[in-house]
Amino acid sequence: MNITPSLHAALGMVLALVCGTAVAQASPGTPPAGTLEERLNVILQDPQQVETYARMGQKVSLFCANCHGDGGNSVKSDVPNLAGQNPTYLLTQVRQFADGSRRYEFMERLIKAMSVDERLGVAVYYARQSVKPQPVHDAALVAEGKKYYDKVCWRCHGEQGRGSESFARVAGQQTDYLTQTLKNYRGSVGTRVNPLMTANTRQMTDADLRAVVAYVSSMR
Secondary structure (H helix, E strand, O other): OOOHHHHHHHHHHHHHHHHOOOOOOOOOOOOOOOOOOHHHHHOOOOOOHHHHHHHHHHHHHHHHHHOOOHHHHOOOOOOOOOOOOHHHHHHHHHHHHOOOOOOOOOHHHHHHHOOOOHHHHHHHHOOOOOOOOOOOOOOOHHHHHHHHHHHHHHHHHOOOOOOOOOOOOOOOOOHHOOOOOOOHHEEEEOOOOOOOHHHHHHOOOHHHHHHHHHHHHHHO
């Protein structure tokens, strides 16, 4: 199946403005039946389908790289890395942008223009990429962050910060993005609501927040 005309037009127009390139087409074949998550699970159990969808996701990601970086490692500290995220978690975020439960107009428009295959492909592709952790600038601050993380954060995000189908990978994430996200949860700001995150960040001091960000952003 080729990239949908609407997405092809949207990508081509923006890419022409940004870098003068166009998104290539791909043919992943007939997707498995069921919900997006069920389709993804079928794909992940078949190495041939994984390769096919990853190739498609890589082609679609030519546009995503303008913000999220080559291979999902952002070059902007306030834009999240997508590399290494759990594919089911990524697919959930894609769906939330598409249905408006997670709001960011630019992302909403882009994802709504994607076909089901393209959404699956992007999730498969980015999940297979390796994240590049942030450098350690203050070892003492990182150590303090580890203490806090090991008391609170690991229960959901895992001891190594790699997340799960339900919780984001935080290991190696961009510092400014982490900082703003934690502040939004702590202050119940914005449309991205998560009662568990709000409860776990409400008592964080600014010093705690800085330490946790320093630690998890340096995790591999």
